[in-house]
Amino acid sequence: MKDKNPLSPHIQIYNWHISSLVSISHRITGIINIIIVTLICFWVAYLLLGNSNYEIIQKFFQTYIGKFLIVGIVWSFSFQILSEIRHLFWDLGYGFELKTSNITGLLVIFGSLFLTIIILGKSLTL
């Protein structure tokens, strides 16, 4: 149809629900994780160049921004893993009923927070 006709509003007016929220978060955390894995690779390569580099990085992670980053990274990975498991079940053909997908969506959201707390708690006691 001609461009003179307006496009009806879409994402501006459409309601969010659990599955669409988890879906967009899955994509965002996926992109974040790729960047993080790349950074970790650089970090490991940096360590080869001597322990002064290690100290710089360690100091960074002791700042508030660094600590926030660590929590964020752990959550991002937790979320991605749980959401990916949900996708695997979908690929097998299970869990498409509205009720089930809402429950699994909530499990992913709260499970990722729970997993973040457990992983960080565990690593603090080490």
Place this chain on the structure above:
Amino acid sequence: MVQISLPKNSKVEKGEYYKDKTGSKNIRKVNIYRWDPSNGKNPRIDTYEVDMDNCASKVLDLLNKIKNEIDSSIAYRRSCSHGVCGSCAMNMDGKNGLACTKPHAEIKGDINIYPLPHLRVEKDLIGDLSTLYKQYNSIEPWLKNSKKDDNKENLQSIEDRSKLDGLYECIMCACCSTSCPSYWWNGDKYLGPAVLLQAYRWIIDSRDEERKERLKKVADELKLYRCHTIMNCTNACPKGLNPAKAIASIKKMLATT
């Protein structure tokens, strides 16, 4: 392509306000998307105060009341008013559905009514669905069978027939396709949930002889695999069907055969 903001000529402006004239105490505000093709202006949101004491239960009744009693210029599609024809599909309270089956009592606060999302608007609540119909045509939605014996019934076992349950009920109202973000961004190439559910309906029919060709035709990065299980389709379907599951079934068939 993902484009979050609306084009310039589609930006929605504030419209007129129709104050209640009946003096009723049970008033609800109804915000309706309006676009007049004749004057070259941008779309607007008109607000109507409606007397709810004398209004039947569904959103379509509300629209009819406005059209009959307040503003006859408003345009929308409707026909059966029993959830069978699929004409009155629109976006109500941020979710697609059929105006004739959606009770307005379910909506809290002001009632917002828009056309189906991401379509070219023809007038007011009427969107242009011709792309969707072309795509529907492309999957050849009819039985392909070489049997020439017209005097005999084409029998199906109870089990085979039951595979069509949850598929044949689709009325092609386009609520699901126009709720799908993937279809918003790639609607010209991605077939969308409604058409894919129909594609699956013919793929799984035991009487159809071209299952392989049908599968091959639909197995395409853009046509099929743009589905990312956002589940807006299943959430929107006014008939309670599950297009997301149908699409997953096609993917599974392709992966296992």
